[in-house]
Amino acid sequence: MERPLDKLFDKFLQGQAIFRDRDALRPTYVPDELPFREEQMNRIGSILGPALRGAPPSNILCYGKTGTGKTVVARYVLDMLVAKAKQSNVKVPLKAFVNCRIVGTNYRVLRQLCEEIGARMPDGSRVPFTGLPTDEIRSILKKKLDSTPTIFVVVLDEVDSLVKRDVNQGNDILYGLTRMNGELENSRISIIGISNDLKFKEMLDPRVLSSLGEEEVIFPPYNAVELRGILQQRVELAFNPGAIADEGVINLVGALAAQEHGDARRALDLLRTAGELAERRGDTQVTQEHVREAQKVIERDTITETVKTLPMQSKAVLFAVYALTSSGKRDVFTGECYNTYLEIAKALSLDTLTQRRVSDLISELDMLGLINTTVISKGRYGRTKKIRLAVSKRQIGAILDEDIRLSRIARELGSQ
DNA sequence: CCTCCACCGGAACGTGAGGAGT
DNA sequence: ACTCCTCACGTTCCGGTGGAGG
Numbered sequence: 001m002e003r004p005l006d007k008l009f010d011k012f013l014q015g016q017a018i019f020r021d022r023d024a025l026r027p028t029y030v031p032d033e034l035p036f037r038e039e040q041m042n043r044i045g046s047i048l049g050p051a052l053r054g055a056p057p058s059n060i061l062c063y064g065k066t067g068t069g070k071t072v073v074a075r076y077v078l079d080m081l082v083a084k085a086k087q088s089n090v091k092v093p094l095k096a097f098v099n100c101r102i103v104g105t106n107y108r109v110l111r112q113l114c115e116e117i118g119a120r121m122p123d124g125s126r127v128p129f130t131g132l133p134t135d136e137i138r139s140i141l142k143k144k145l146d147s148t149p150t151i152f153v154v155v156l157d158e159v160d161s162l163v164k165r166d167v168n169q170g171n172d173i174l175y176g177l178t179r180m181n182g183e184l185e186n187s188r189i190s191i192i193g194i195s196n197d198l199k200f201k202e203m204l205d206p207r208v209l210s211s212l213g214e215e216e217v218i219f220p221p222y223n224a225v226e227l228r229g230i231l232q233q234r235v236e237l238a239f240n241p242g243a244i245a246d247e248g249v250i251n252l253v254g255a256l257a258a259q260e261h262g263d264a265r266r267a268l269d270l271l272r273t274a275g276e277l278a279e280r281r282g283d284t285q286v287t288q289e290h291v292r293e294a295q296k297v298i299e300r301d302t303i304t305e306t307v308k309t310l311p312m313q314s315k316a317v318l319f320a321v322y323a324l325t326s327s328g329k330r331d332v333f334t335g336e337c338y339n340t341y342l343e344i345a346k347a348l349s350l351d352t353l354t355q356r357r358v359s360d361l362i363s364e365l366d367m368l369g370l371i372n373t374t375v376i377s378k379g380r381y382g383r384t385k386k387i388r389l390a391v392s393k394r395q396i397g398a399i400l401d402e403d404i405r406l407s408r409i410a411r412e413l414g415s416q
Numbered sequence: 417c418c419t420c421c422a423c424c425g426g427a428a429c430g431t432g433a434g435g436a437g438t
Numbered sequence: 439a440c441t442c443c444t445c446a447c448g449t450t451c452c453g454g455t456g457g458a459g460g
Binding site for chain 1: 420421422424425434435436437
């Protein structure tokens with residue numbers, strides 16, 4: 001008689017576990033070698049090199065789509081730089097790493113920099129999350145930097161999101177940082193900006209651009225062959241020998257990721273999920289079937305996650321589009337969407353927002369990829385946005401249905 | 417060719433939460 | 439208790455506009 005977990009645990013006992021070290025597939029993992037990025041590493045290395053002699057390096061802008069290795073290369077080179085400095089007994093440069101998508105405001109960026117280099121308030125306490133005038137935190141940072149002569153290398157990951165969120169504020173932050181050099185006595189800051197958006201430059205203030213963009217490094221997408229090479233390298237680290245069924249598995253992962261504009265992060269994610277899928281099922285090998293399945297799982301999970309974390313108002317708007325769509329029409333226009341939204345909001349006893357605001361929410365949903373919108377003109381009958389669900393009705397329905405309040409409304413609307 | 421609809425989307429401003437210092 | 443910050447979320451106001459129908 002075989003009981004449920006017998007087989008699964010047996011696999012572990014027999015040492016047939018699939019993974020050796022699954023962390024090697026995580027986005028934050030920095031491997032010992034970065035294949036196909038030698039050129040970029042050398043560029044950045046030679047720009048940062050002067051820091052070892054105490055000379056301030058030029059600022060750098062790195063461009064490239066997601067998953068082209070920008071972040072990992074920057075990390076790698078900086079780590080090497082610091083290691084080399086320690087080894088050779090020269091003044092070790094300070095480094096800081098800021099993800100601007102998460103740390104998105106002037107104040108928070110400065111605070112994060114203070115944290116990373118251990119700058120403290122005059123009384124020795126840590127810089128608070130909020131409350132201080134921004135100027136004050138600036139001067140705390142400056143004082144700390146100037147206390148000993150240093151080169152301070154700041155990596156601003158995803159800088160484009162700073163400027164996208166608010167063009168003026170974003171420019172202010174960058175301008176403030178680049179200008180700080182002129183205000184420092186002993187130390188120098190050099191900035192490595194990392195951008196996913198190739199058009200990012202156009203949004204920058206010319207003053208900022210001229211100092212931030214002294215050097216530019218481009219990260220082209222990986223092609224299928226390169227992706228395969230990267231996967232090969234990580235497979236050996238992450239999986240036990242023989243855990244991958246055949247060549248075809250790697251090829252498939254590479255091909256699928258190449259379709260996603262050569263996103264290596266996506267490829268590694270896919271491989272890891274496929275591995276976990278196989279593991280969970282008690283299979284001894286990862287097959288192409290697992291990869292295909294993993295692809296679906298990832299897609300479904302990201303959609304579910306984004307919908308679930310939506311603010312209630314946005315959910316109501318999305319729900320309005322969903323309700324109109326499931327009553328038979330493919331395209332929804334802003335006006336109808338707004339009217340339906342009003343009903344829904346009322347039924348949920350939410351505040352009803354203005355059309356202007358709802359229009360912004362619609363744009364946000366568009367950017368999240370949950371809906372597609374295009375501005376069209378209906379001639380005599382005005383100009384409007386044509387809205388269409390970007391994911392399957394069934395899936396949206398299932399997720400929204402989990403929200404008890406919404407599912408009740410759904411039934412009410414349905415029964416009318 | 418012109419008009420005029422039904423919105424788009426920029427700009428400025430208001431409110432209130434969250435926090436610090438005095 | 440009061441002043442001074444930042445910041446998310448909304449509102450009000452308004453100039454701008456592609457193209458169907460006259």
